[in-house]
Amino acid sequence: MAERTPRTRGRDPLGLKRAMADRLLPGLVAAMALLAALALAGANAAATMASRWEGGAAAAMMVQLPRSIAVAPAASRLAALPGVAEAIPLDHDRLAALLRPWLGDASGLPLPGMIELRLTSLGPASLALPAAIEATIPGAQVEAHGVWVARLSALARSLQALAWLVLALVAGVAAAMVAVATRAGIAARRATILILHDMGATDGTIARRFAGRIAWLAGLGAVLGAAAAAPLLWLLGGLAAPLLGDTLTMPWAALAALPPAAAAIAWATAHAAVRLWLRSLP
Amino acid sequence: MVRLDNITLRYRPNATPALNGVDCHLAAGSFSWLMGPSGAGKSSFLKLLHLAVRPSAGQLHVMGRAIHTARRQELPGLRRRIGVVFQDFRLLPHLDVLENVALPLRIAGRGERQLLADATEMLRWVGLGERLKARPEELSGGEQQRVALARAVVARPALLLADEPTSNLDEAQSRRVVALLQQMHRLGSTVVVATHNQWLAEENPAAMLRLEAGRLVEHG
Ligand SMILES: Nc1ncnc2c1ncn2[C@@H]1O[C@H](COP(=O)(O)OP(=O)(O)OP(=O)(O)O)[C@@H](O)[C@H]1O
Ligand SMILES: [Mg+2]
Numbered sequence: 064m065a066e067r068t069p070r071t072r073g074r075d076p077l078g079l080k081r082a083m084a085d086r087l088l089p090g091l092v093a094a095m096a097l098l099a100a101l102a103l104a105g106a107n108a109a110a111t112m113a114s115r116w117e118g119g120a121a122a123a124m125m126v127q128l129p130r131s132i133a134v135a136p137a138a139s140r141l142a143a144l145p146g147v148a149e150a151i152p153l154d155h156d157r158l159a160a161l162l163r164p165w166l167g168d169a170s171g172l173p174l175p176g177m178i179e180l181r182l183t184s185l186g187p188a189s190l191a192l193p194a195a196i197e198a199t200i201p202g203a204q205v206e207a208h209g210v211w212v213a214r215l216s217a218l219a220r221s222l223q224a225l226a227w228l229v230l231a232l233v234a235g236v237a238a239a240m241v242a243v244a245t246r247a248g249i250a251a252r253r254a255t256i257l258i259l260h261d262m263g264a265t266d267g268t269i270a271r272r273f274a275g276r277i278a279w280l281a282g283l284g285a286v287l288g289a290a291a292a293a294p295l296l297w298l299l300g301g302l303a304a305p306l307l308g309d310t311l312t313m314p315w316a317a318l319a320a321l322p323p324a325a326a327a328i329a330w331a332t333a334h335a336a337v338r339l340w341l342r343s344l345p
Numbered sequence: 346m347v348r349l350d351n352i353t354l355r356y357r358p359n360a361t362p363a364l365n366g367v368d369c370h371l372a373a374g375s376f377s378w379l380m381g382p383s384g385a386g387k388s389s390f391l392k393l394l395h396l397a398v399r400p401s402a403g404q405l406h407v408m409g410r411a412i413h414t415a416r417r418q419e420l421p422g423l424r425r426r427i428g429v430v431f432q433d434f435r436l437l438p439h440l441d442v443l444e445n446v447a448l449p450l451r452i453a454g455r456g457e458r459q460l461l462a463d464a465t466e467m468l469r470w471v472g473l474g475e476r477l478k479a480r481p482e483e484l485s486g487g488e489q490q491r492v493a494l495a496r497a498v499v500a501r502p503a504l505l506l507a508d509e510p511t512s513n514l515d516e517a518q519s520r521r522v523v524a525l526l527q528q529m530h531r532l533g534s535t536v537v538v539a540t541h542n543q544w545l546a547e548e549n550p551a552a553m554l555r556l557e558a559g560r561l562v563e564h565g
Contacts, residue, residue, distance in 0.1 A: 258435050261397050263424030264452045345399050345420070 088244045088277070089284030092329070095237040096288025096321050097295075099230055104296045106226035107314045108303055113219035124192065124210060126150075128176035129202035137200055138178050144195050149181040182210070237281075237325065242332045244277065256337075257344070266341040274334035281329030285322040292318065346373040346504060346535045347394055352403035354389055354559075362401070363389040365559040371537065371552075376530045378546045379539040381556035387539040388432055390556065391506045394537065395427045396420050408503060425453050428502030428534075430510045434493040436481040442468060442492050443477040449500040467495040471525065486513035494522060498529050505534040511542055523549055 128137055134152045142150040153161075158174050182189050193205040259269055300313050347370070354364040363386045371377060379387050392398045393405060396412060405412040408423060428449070436445050447464040455463075468474055471491040481489055490513050497505060507526060511519035523538075523545060530536045537554075540546060546553070555563035 254435070255437055258437065259448075259452065261395065261424065261429070261435075262449050262452050263421045263427075265418075265421045268452070342417075345396065345417070 088240075088280045089287065091240055091244075092237060092281045092284030092325055093288035093291065095233050095240070096285040096325060097292050099233045099237075099321055100289055100292030100296065100318055102226045102229040102233060103314045103317045104292075104299065106223050106230065107312070107317075108299075109219045109223035109226060111312075113216050113223060124180040124182065125206040125208070126178045126180060126196055126200070127204040127206070128178065128200065130175060132176065132200060132202075134176040134178065137176070137203075140199055141178055141180060141196065144192065144199065146183055146189060146192055147180050148183045151179045151181070153177040153179055234324075234328065238328050238332050242336050246336060256341070260341065260344055266338055269341060270334050270337040273337045274330045277333035278326040278330035282322045282326035285325035289318050289321045346375070346408060347371040348404075348406040349393070349400075350404040352393065352400045352405060354386075354393060354398060355401045356398075362559050364393070364400075364556075367403070367556075367559075367561045369554065369561055369564050371535060373535055374530075374533060375552055376527065376536045377538070377552040377554055379537055379554045379556070380541070380543075380546065383541075384558075385556040386559045387556055388508055389559075390554075391429070391508050391537065391539060394504065395429045395506055396424050425449070425500065426502055427504045427506065428497035428500065429505075430490070430493045430497045430507040432508035432512070432539075434481075434489050436489060436492055436496070438481055441478050441480055442473060442484070445481065445492055446495045446499050449496060453500055464495075464499055467499045468492070471495045472521075487515075487518055490514060491518075491522070494525060498525075498534075501532070502534055505529050505536045507536070507538045509539055509541065511540060511545060519545055520548075 126137075126141060128134060138150045138152045141147060155174060158177055162174070180192075182192070189207075189210055193207060196203055196205050256269055296313055296318070349367050349369050352364055352367045353362050355362045367390070379390060381387055389398070393400060394407060396407065399405075400413055403413070408426065410419065410423060412420075437448070440448070443461065443464055446467055447460050450460040450463060465474070465477060468477060471494055473488060473491055473495070476484065476488065481492065484492065490510060494507070494510060497507070505526070510526070511522050514522060519542065526536055526538060527549070553563055553565065554561060
């Protein structure tokens with residue numbers, strides 16, 4: 064006999080490795096991790112947008128008065144309109160500052176009277192407001208950009224909530240998937256588990272071996288998914304940056320947390336599934 | 346070592362019992378033949394003894410423990426002190442012969458070096474020292490049966506159960522397997538061997554348990 068030192072079978076002395084869908088599970092988890100990363104980035108971007116736009120939404124409407132109308136009395140009449148919380152006349156310096164990007168240093172120009180309106184709500188009532196202003200002060204021009212921005216902000220908040228919902232769904236589906244993969248693994252190795260059980264292996268030992276294996280596969284898949292998501296996020300971040308200013312930070316920490324999170328979900332699911340099945344044995 | 350009091354075993358609630366009102370006592374250090382026609386309940390009897398099933402009714406004591414009332418968590422520790430040669434061998438197909446035999450030692454948490462040395466020695470003992478790296482499927486039925494025997498005895502079980510351990514062997518090999526079982530018996534194990542092999546039992550007189558249709562008809 065050729066003398067060969069008997070080699071140990073590494074981390075898998077019970078031979079459970081070959082029991083698993085070794086390629087399917089990491090692939091599926093990688094896809095889920097990619098989706099989770101995109102949802103995370105979406106939530107993050109939506110949050111950034113919302114807070115940025117909320118700043119602009121405070122000045123909800125701008126009213127430009129015809130030259131013939133005095134600013135102070137017009138302001139008090141506008142303040143009395145339904146849906147208006149406050150009407151603030153803009154002084155000459157503030158107006159010049161607002162216009163500087165378009166007109167350069169315009170301090171010498173004759174500027175029209177401007178009144179900033181803050182609204183009590185952004186609901187349907189605000190839609191009727193421009194007409195009401197026209198009726199109160201004929202010739203006044205209404206600029207409702209702020210209302211639009213506020214609506215965008217509300218939309219961004221809803222998108223953010225949606226992104227979190229998607230993230231929760233992804234986690235749930237991933238857990239269900241791992242459970243299915245584990246069941247397939249158990250079915251494929253039913254005989255093996257029964258033998259181990261009959262030889263006196265405890266439920267804990269058997270479950271830990273399965274769970275460790277599944278967690279490793281899921282963690283590996285999540286690393287692949289997160290790695291695939293990183294350049295994608297970087298690219299999208301680059302595209303979105305001009306729109307959002309330099310306030311957009313990418314959720315790199317959350318991305319790095321995906322593999323351990325996937326592994327933990329997988330471990331817990333597999334452990335519970337195996338234990339549940341073993342409990343039906345004597 | 347083992348005591349059965351009015352044991353009934355049903356695999357399904359209203360099925361005909363595989364064992365019916367069996368009373369028997371196996372003393373520690375005894376050697377018993379278990380015989381009876383096919384379907385008489387020999388394998389079921391052994392399954393009860395190695396705690397793969399619990400009795401449907403009656404009282405079962407194994408190694409001083411009341412199995413009919415024991416909590417589930419108490420059983421694995423007992424199972425580790427019982428060696429079984431299964432009728433259908435039940436070797437793990439994806440592990441080589443050496444790893445199959447090492448399995449009970451791994452489950453018992455033995456150290457790696459000692460465990461492989463013990464498993465190798467046990468395989469030499471059954472005449473398979475040259476086939477350590479073979480997969481079970483590469484072995485003949487008789488060779489697989491001897492691997493199963495090596496696995497059953499490697500952890501020096503207090504209770505050794507063999508279900509038709511010579512069914513695939515010729516006369517010379519059957520005698521050798523029985524000699525190995527008797528050697529384990531001399532080393533202190535309580536041994537029960539189910540067999541159809543009349544001449545083998547006659548050649549090696551020992552206590553006789555005879556089952557017929559789930560009933561113990563001979564005990565002595
Ligand atoms: N897992 C099972 N589920 C249901 N019925 C079973 C099961 N195992 C055995 N039986 C039934 O129990 C009875 C006894 O079977 P057992 O295997 O104990 O017989 P045996 O004496 O070992 O037979 P053989 O000599 O053929 O191995 C048979 O009627 C069989 O059909
Ligand atoms: Mg049988």
